[in-house]
Amino acid sequence: MIRFDIISAIPDFFNGPLTTSIIKRAQDKKLVEIYVHNLRDYAYDRHKQIDDKPFGGEPGMVLKPEPFFECIEKLLAEREYQNIIFTSPQGIIFNQETAKKISLEKNAIIVAGRYKGIDERVREKFATVDISIGNFVLSGGEIAAVVVVDSVIRLIPKVLNDSESALNDSFMDGELLSAPVYTRPAEYKGMGVPEVLLSGNEKLIKEWKAKQSIIITENWKKINRME
Ligand code: SAH
Numbered sequence: 001m002i003r004f005d006i007i008s009a010i011p012d013f014f015n016g017p018l019t020t021s022i023i024k025r026a027q028d029k030k031l032v033e034i035y036v037h038n039l040r041d042y043a044y045d046r047h048k049q050i051d052d053k054p055f056g057g058e059p060g061m062v063l064k065p066e067p068f069f070e071c072i073e074k075l076l077a078e079r080e081y082q083n084i085i086f087t088s089p090q091g092i093i094f095n096q097e098t099a100k101k102i103s104l105e106k107n108a109i110i111v112a113g114r115y116k117g118i119d120e121r122v123r124e125k126f127a128t129v130d131i132s133i134g135n136f137v138l139s140g141g142e143i144a145a146v147v148v149v150d151s152v153i154r155l156i157p158k159v160l161n162d163s164e165s166a167l168n169d170s171f172m173d174g175e176l177l178s179a180p181v182y183t184r185p186a187e188y189k190g191m192g193v194p195e196v197l198l199s200g201n202e203k204l205i206k207e208w209k210a211k212q213s214i215i216i217t218e219n220w221k222k223i224n225r226m227e
Contacts, residue, residue: 002032002156003107005081006145007071009039009050009063009114013142023150026159034149039063042070051115060116068111068122075109083108084128085148087141088117091130094148096171098131102148103155110148112141177220179212 006014014036017023026032040048044066051061075081082105092098102108111118111127123130133144153159154166170177182193196208221227 001030002103002105002152004032004034004149005037005075005107005109006034006112006142006149007037007039007068007109008112008140008142008145010140010142011036011038013140014146017146018149022159022164023153026153026156029158031156031159032153037071037075039067039071042067042074044070054116058116062116063114063118063122065119065122068118069125072109072111072122072126079107081107081109082128084126085110086118086123086127086130087112087133087144087148088123088130089132089135089137091132093135094131094133094144094151096151099148099151100155103152110141110145112145114140175217175221176213177216179209179216 008014018027018034018036023032023034027034039050043050043064050064050067052064054060054062072084083102085108087110109126111122131144131148133147138144154164160166166172168178182197186193186198194208196204199205
């Protein structure tokens with residue numbers, strides 16, 4: 001059982017991503033617990049204000065430190081956390097290796113920012129790691145939190161059934177990507193599927209897939225200018 005506590009200023013965002021399909025099933029099967037904490041519930045002032053103008057006079061708003069301190073300290077008083085993940089375009093770029101590492105742990109807090117970001121003192125005090133989902137800027141950390149939770153959950157034993165198995169997915173074996181997939185009909189609008197897949201010869205199919213993986217991985221490195 002892995003536990004995620006997500007802190008967000010817009011908790012409604014997660015209705016859908018966390019309540020359907022594989023993530024829902026994983027929670028129903030008690031393989032994962034996910035709690036979404038509404039930042040506003042931890043604001044002390046009457047107006048439940050969670051943001052304020054930045055010092056230094058830039059445009060935009062900054063999420064205030066107090067609600068985060070209140071929320072994170074409450075969680076830390078209840079249990080120990082192995083990871084306190086801050087979503088940020090300035091973090092380490094998330095990949096399958098990081099997903100695997102997180103999937104072996106017991107729990108994590110994931111903090112989603114908004115606007116110009118979170119008051120830096122919150123990060124300094126609590127962050128064990130900053131995670132970016134890529135070199136672009138999102139409007140908020142919620143999508144990044146869902147990316148982390150989804151990719152981690154599918155690695156937890158028994159979450160996927162056999163037919164969905166994660167073991168032969170891309171990146172499971174180093175950087176190797178998976179071979180293309182086809183299903184019926186075998187002939188569609190004049191387009192066939194590779195003969196070998198229809199041959200029933202397991203050895204040949206395995207060899208074909210291995211070769212395709214290498215070709216696809218090499219091309220992927222080229223289009224991503226990695227060599
Ligand atoms: N002013 C910041 C960007 C803030 S974007 C800067 O220039 O670096 C608002 C929030 O969206 C961030 O606090 C973070 O939680 C989230 N976010 C934006 N881009 C992200 C990315 N690439 N990966 C993960 N989280 C991201």
